Amino acid sequence: MDETSTTQPAQRFGTFLGVYTPSVLTILGVMMYLRFGWVLGNLGLTLTVLTLLMASGITFITGLSASAISTNMRVGVGGEYFMVSRSLGLELGGAIGIPLFLCRTLSLTLYAFGLAESLAPFWPAAWGPAPVQALTAAIIIFTTAIAGKSAEISLKAQLPIMGAVGLSVLALAIGVLSGDLNAPEMVPHYERSAPAGFWFVFAVFFPAVTGFTAGIGMSGDLKDPQRSIPRGTILAVLTGAAAYVIIMVLLAVTAKVDGVQLAQLDPNAPPIWTSIAVGGMFLIYPGLWGAILSSAFGSALGGPRVLQALALDGLAPRGLGRTSKTGQPTIATWVTGLIALSAVALGDLNAVGRWVTIFFLTLYVIINLSAALENLVGDPSYRPTIHVPWPLSLLGSVGAVVVMFLISPLACIAAVVLELLLYLAFRRRELKAGFGDVRAGMWTALARYALLKLRSGREVARNWRPHILLFTASPASRMGLVRLANWFNQNRGVVTVAQAIEGDLEERQPDTQVMLEEMNQAMDEEGMVAFNEVHVIPNFEQGIIGIAQANGFAGLRSNTVMFGWPTDQDRRARLLRMARAMAQIKRNTILARLPNMSRPAVRRRIDVWWRGMKDNGDLMLLLAHLLHLNPPWRHATISVRTIVEKEEEQGPMRARLVAMVAETRIQADTNVIVKPAGRTPTELIHEASKDADVVFLGLAIPTAGKEAEAAKALERLVAKLPTAVLVNSAGPFAGQLL
DSSP, X not given: OOEESOOSOSOOBOHIIIIIHHHHHHHSSHHHHXXXXXXXXXXXXXXXXXXXXHHHHHHHHHHHHHHHHHTTSOOOTTXXXXXXXXXXXXXXXXXXXXXXXXXXXXXXXXXXXXHHHHHGGGSOGGGOSOOHHHHHHHHHHHHHHHHHHOHHHHHHTHHHHHHHHHHHHHHHHHHHHTSOBOOOOOSXXXXXXXXXXXXXXXXXXXXXXXXXXXXXXXXXXXXXXXXXXXHHHHXXXXXXXXXHHHHHHHHHHBSSSOHHHHHOOOTTSOOGGXXXXXXTXXXXXXXXXXXXXXXXXXXXXXXXXXXXXXXXXXXXXXXGGOEETTSOOHHHHHHHHHHHHHHGGGOOOHHHHHHHHHHHHHHHHHHHHHHHHHHHHOOTTOOXXXXXXXXXXXXXXHHHHHHHHHHOHHHHHHHHHXXXXXXXXXXXXXXXXXXXXXXXXXXXXXXXXXXXXXXXXXXXXXXXXXXXXXXXXXXTTTHHHHHHHHHHHTTSSOEEEEEEEESOHXXXXXXXXXXXXXXXXXXXXXXXXXXXXEEEESSHHHHHHHHHHHSOOGGGOOOEEEEEOOSSHHHHHHHHHHHHHHHHTTOXXXXXXXXXXXXXXXXXXXXXXXXXXXXXXXXHHHHHHHHHTSGGGTTOEEEEEEEESSGGGHHHHHHHHHHHHHHHTOOOEEEEEEOOTTOOHHHHHHHHTTTOSEEEEEOOOOOTTOHHHXXXXXXXXXXXSSSEEEEEOOSTTTTTOO
C-alpha cells in the first residue's frame, strides 16, 4: 500500500455521480420495500401522505440548510462534519463528527446484515442453515475493499443498482395497472398491527426519508462542492418524495392485496411487492438487494471520510488522514471496515439501528441550527447563494428533535448526553482552529443587542456596577494591583488594565503590540480576567484624562479610575491633579497603596474609616463588601470606624453608624473613637488599623495649587498602614450607592 500525505483525491466527481446517485439510492432503500405496505395498511392513504409530507418536510428543510451552508464555504473532506465544525467550531463539530463516523460504520454492518438475511431464503437447503454472520462479514469485506480501492468504482457500481431499483418500481407500477383497481382506504386501521397509533407508525417510517446526506459525505471528492451539494441533495430529496408518493398511491389502489395483507409484518415472508409486481421476486429482489448494497457503499465511502476529516483537524490520530495515490483515505477505510466487521459479533442489530437513526437526527438538528445561527448572527462573510429564512431552519431543528423523542426518548436523551460529554472533553483540550466560525459573530450580535438595550435604558444607582479602568506602568510587576481591581469588580463589571506610554505615536507604536502580548501573558499566568490596552500619549496627564473619558461605551463605560500609589512626591501631586479631573468628568477615583498584597492569602479584617457622611463612604463600604465576597476575604470582618471630638458625640454617632450599616444590609462592626487631647486623627488611625489587612479612607480632592501639600499629608496618613485604599466618590450616583 503506497501512500502519500496528500489530502486531495485524484478523481473528482460531479453532481450526478458524486451527490445525486448515492443520496437518492440511500433514500430509496430497504424501508421502501419492507415497510411501505405496513404503513399504508395501518394509516390509510390520507395519513400516509401526511406522514410522508411531514417526514420529507424535515429532510427537505435540512437539505436546504445544508445547501445554504455549503454555498457559503469551500466544503472540504468530511461532509456534514466539515460544515458543522466550520460553522459552530471544532468542539461541537467533533461532538457530532465522532458519532457520525460510528453511525456510518454501524450502518455498513446493518446494511450488510440486511443483505445477508435477504439472501438467506435462496441458500440451498442441502448446505444446511444459511451462515448469516459469515455472509455479513463477506459483504463488509467486499464493500470495504472496493471503497478503499477507488471511490469511482464504488460510485459507478451504483449506476446499475439505480437501474435495478428503477426497474423494480416500474414492475410494481405495471403489476398494479395491469390488474384490477380498488378505491384506496382513506381511514386508519391501527388495530391491524399498530395499536400504539399514528406517532408510532410515523417513527417507524421516518428512517425511510433519511440518508439524503450520503452525497454530502463525498464533499472532499467533488469537483465543485458549492454547486454539486445543493443541486444533488435537493434533487435527491425531491426525487425520493415523488417516488414515495407514486409508490404509496400504487399500493393503495391495487386490488391484488388488501389493507389487512399490507399491514402484515412477517420478516420471514417475501416483500409484499412480490405479490403485486410483474415478474414477482425476479424483478423485486434485485432492486431490494441493490438498494441495500448501495446504502452499504454509501456508508463505506462516507464513514472513512468523516474519520479522515477528524484526523486532519487533530480530533483523531493524524495517520488516519493520509490518502493513497488514488486519493482514497485507505487507512481510514480499513479502520472503518474493521469496526464494522467487529460489530457483526453483536448478532441482532435491530436496537443498534434505532441508535443510528437517533444520531443521524442529532446531525440534522445541528445542521439546521448552524444555518439558523448563521442567518441570525449576520456576519458579513455569510453570503450563501441559497438563502433559507432562519425560522424555517429552526423549524427543521425542532422537527428533528420531536422525531427523536418519538422514536425513543431514552435513546434521544442518551445521545444528547454523549455528544455533550464529547463537546466538554474537546473544550478542555482547548482546540486551536485555523478558521473562524459563527460563535464569534453570535457573541458580537448578542453584545450589540445588549449594548443597545443598555443605551436605551436609564442608568440608576440600583443598577450601578464597578467598571474599573486601572492604569499601571507594568502589570506584570504590579499584579497585586490588578488582583485588587478584580476583587473589587467581583465578576460584576468590567476591568480594563491600561498601560500608557508617553512619547511619539509613530516611534512607539511598534512597542505597543509587544507590550500588549506581555500583558495578556501575565494575566493568563495569574488567572486574572481583564481587558488589556496599551496607549501611546504625547502628554501624560492629558493623555490619561483623554483615555478615561473615551474608555467604554453605552452601559459599560468605565465609571471608576484606579491608580497605584507612587513612591515619588511629584508623581503623587500629579496623581491628585488627575483625580480632580476625574471628579470633573464624573469618574470615581481609587488610589491603592499595597505593599503586602502581592499574593492572595486568608484575610481577617477590613477597616473602613468613615466620618458618617455619604461623600465617599457609600462607595468605600460598597467596595469593602465586594472585596469581602471573594474567597480570600470571605472570613474577614468589615469594621466601620470613625473619630469624634467629644465623648457626648460617641453615642449618637454609634447609633447613626449602626442604623446606616443595618440599612445597607452589609454585615459590619462599628467602632466610634473619641479623640484624646493632643492626639491627631492620623495617629489614631495608625494605632487602630495597624492589624487590619486593608484600610479604606476617603480621598478629599485638593484645590488647584495645593496638590503637593495634600500629597505630603496623604503620604503621612498611609505610610504606616499595611494596605491603604483612598476613595473619591464623584460619579453621578455619589451618596446613593447604598
